[in-house]
Amino acid sequence: MKDITKFKNNDLEVLDVQTHRAYNLFTTQEGTLIYAPDWGIDLDFFLSPDFKVQNASFESYLLQKLARWGFTLAAFNLIKQQFKNIYGFVFKNEDNKTKIGG
Secondary structure (H helix, E strand, C coil): CEEEEEEECCEEEEEECHHHHHHHHHCCECCCCCCCCCCCECHHHHCCCCCCCCHHHHHHHHHHHHHHCCCCEEEEEEEEECCCEEEEEEECCCCCEEEEEC
């Protein structure tokens, strides 16, 4: 999928947008957008202090959300695991990479 995502020297630039869409998906709290209430992830649920969620459950949730919205995932891996997990996503037919911390 391609879309117009930014201006470059006052001209429109057409770019692959799976990476940008995934970033928007992962940084939007589910239920906050009036025009798309089911877009985003329920990060508040996973960050609830009432219980702990295993990393594998959170990873599966992210992958399920990507699949639901039609992303073509080429690779997924845990890049860094210390106090904060960093996940790497590589989308098919794109050179860009998306990272999310959780």
